[in-house]
Amino acid sequence: MPQVRNNYIDGAWRPAELCSESYNPSDTSELVGRFAIASTADVRDAVNVARKAFTHWKETSPQQRSDILDRAADAIDRRTPELATLLSREEGKTLPEAVAEVTKAAHTFRYFAGEAVRLAGASLRSVRKAVDVDVRREAVGVVGLITPWNFPFSIPAWKSAPALAYGNCVILKPSELTNAIAWELASILHEAGVPPGVFQMVMGGGDIGAALVSNPDVDAVSFTGSEAVGRLIAVQIIGRGAKLQLELGGKNPLVVADDADLDKAVDAAVRGAFYSTGQRCTASSRIIVDAAIHDDFVERLLERTARLRVGHALDEASDIGPLVSAAQLERVSRYVQAAPSGGARHAYGGRVLETPANGYYFEPAIFLDGNMRQSINREEVFGPIVSVFKATDFEDAVRLANATEFGLSAGIFTASHAKARAFIRASNSGMVMVNLPTVGSDYHVPFGGRGASAYGPKEMGLGAVEFFTQTKTAYIAD
Numbered sequence: 001m002p003q004v005r006n007n008y009i010d011g012a013w014r015p016a017e018l019c020s021e022s023y024n025p026s027d028t029s030e031l032v033g034r035f036a037i038a039s040t041a042d043v044r045d046a047v048n049v050a051r052k053a054f055t056h057w058k059e060t061s062p063q064q065r066s067d068i069l070d071r072a073a074d075a076i077d078r079r080t081p082e083l084a085t086l087l088s089r090e091e092g093k094t095l096p097e098a099v100a101e102v103t104k105a106a107h108t109f110r111y112f113a114g115e116a117v118r119l120a121g122a123s124l125r126s127v128r129k130a131v132d133v134d135v136r137r138e139a140v141g142v143v144g145l146i147t148p149w150n151f152p153f154s155i156p157a158w159k160s161a162p163a164l165a166y167g168n169c170v171i172l173k174p175s176e177l178t179n180a181i182a183w184e185l186a187s188i189l190h191e192a193g194v195p196p197g198v199f200q201m202v203m204g205g206g207d208i209g210a211a212l213v214s215n216p217d218v219d220a221v222s223f224t225g226s227e228a229v230g231r232l233i234a235v236q237i238i239g240r241g242a243k244l245q246l247e248l249g250g251k252n253p254l255v256v257a258d259d260a261d262l263d264k265a266v267d268a269a270v271r272g273a274f275y276s277t278g279q280r281c282t283a284s285s286r287i288i289v290d291a292a293i294h295d296d297f298v299e300r301l302l303e304r305t306a307r308l309r310v311g312h313a314l315d316e317a318s319d320i321g322p323l324v325s326a327a328q329l330e331r332v333s334r335y336v337q338a339a340p341s342g343g344a345r346h347a348y349g350g351r352v353l354e355t356p357a358n359g360y361y362f363e364p365a366i367f368l369d370g371n372m373r374q375s376i377n378r379e380e381v382f383g384p385i386v387s388v389f390k391a392t393d394f395e396d397a398v399r400l401a402n403a404t405e406f407g408l409s410a411g412i413f414t415a416s417h418a419k420a421r422a423f424i425r426a427s428n429s430g431m432v433m434v435n436l437p438t439v440g441s442d443y444h445v446p447f448g449g450r451g452a453s454a455y456g457p458k459e460m461g462l463g464a465v466e467f468f469t470q471t472k473t474a475y476i477a478d
């Protein structure tokens with residue numbers, strides 16, 4: 001029986017009265033971990049401790065903060081195989097996907113270790129005579145980070161690293177489905193020498209996230225998760241004038257123009273729609289194909305999808321692991337069952353798989369001839385489901401791509417530079433991919449969406465500076 005992993009408050013591991021357990025979605029007979037569930041009193045304590053710690057932490061030298069982040073990156077690098085295995089066991093993504101996620105977290109810590117010492121302001125002449133203007137960037141204060149289960153190591157990392165680099169105190173509330181891997185991150189930061197109260201972690205469900213959001217001493221909240229919860233949080237945070245960053249869902253289009261390299265386009269469609277079991281905010285869920293190549297594309301897509309192997313996340317032969325939970329399996333199945341009555345034609349898959357045993361396995365599904373009004377093409381499903389649409393021409397494809405209230409990631413496959421540029425200009429999304437899948441991003445440039453997909457400054461790169469610092473303008477005369 002694994003020992004209970006406790007919450008991390010004021011530099012120590014604090015037990016709780018209540019405890020939860022998590023099981024491997026690839027084999028639900030395997031217990032992954034046991035976790036202390038924080039109380040709302042724990043959240044209050046953590047915020048009070050963070051408030052006090054902030055007065056010292058914001059004054060630490062950038063070098064000290066940089067060194068801590070560097071040590072965290074080293075530890076992640078050293079422990080990558082073990083962390084990736086735990087991530088696969090807990091979330092269900094395949095081992096190569098888990099290794100990529102853990103590696104990205106290490107890169108993120110190392111990048112922000114450098115950024116801590118590079119934080120720049122601006123120095124300008126005033127419009128007034130003999131006056132100088134100094135625009136500085138300072139830490140925001142106590143920040144609450146609320147994260148989802150689908151990237152349970154890299155998202156906490158890409159929020160924590162910049163927050164700490166720029167002198168903020170962090171309270172992380174990870175997803176209740178992925179406490180084990182989040183706990184490892186807390187443990188790595190503890191070992192790396194983060195002072196008490198500067199990084200803390202409270203585990204629990206939505207009520208614990210809500211307790212963090214409603215605490216008036218939390219100066220900023222960065223949330224990644226569903227649109228529904230994001231909207232709830234926005235009402236409270238904007239209502240009390242705190243800083244807010246939301247990264248929400250997507251309904252990401254992949255356009256395949258008539259001049260596209262079809263093999264590459266099919267490969268990107270399969271990777272974007274089905275890998276990570278479709279549980280990525282940037283997953284391609286609407287593939288929009290020029291009428292001239294539509295039938296050829298669909299034939300190749302069906303053939304390639306039929307070769308995908310769904311299985312245990314740690315089995316080297318598996319291309320796709322299970323869905324994360326029974327609730328997710330039920331949700332995805334519901335969308336698949338409802339799709340034909342909305343007008344879509346079922347072309348492939350969509351069954352709950354009985355083998356291997358004891359897991360939440362779901363066969364990738366393809367629908368054709370649907371319309372953008374039906375729920376499967378309007379709402380985020382978050383599973384291995386894709387709809388293929390026929391566009392009459394390039395303008396029609398762009399129109400269909402933008403026919404969504406979301407705006408996270410959009411892709412196009414084309415050999416034409418002019419079409420690629422036109423698509424970049426016309427897209428309503430925060431990220432555009434040319435001859436690449438809609439999934440995949442770098443750690444040193446802004447990540448995030450528009451419209452219903454996001455609110456506030458983007459994450460990573462310059463976006464992180466915007467969110468985790470605030471400016472102070474000083475006017476200086478002799």
Ligand code: NAD
Binds near residue numbers: 176230382408453
């Ligand atoms: P979720 O919204 O159910 O939960 C996210 C987090 O919010 C969890 O930690 C949860 O415990 C917490 N929470 C739930 N109710 C809360 C409340 N009332 N107040 C405060 N916190 C609360 O999302 P999920 O199912 O964990 O993750 C899947 C979603 O995340 C998808 O919609 C996906 O698109 C989105 N996502 C977005 C991005 C992005 O960068 N845009 C990246 C990954 C995932």
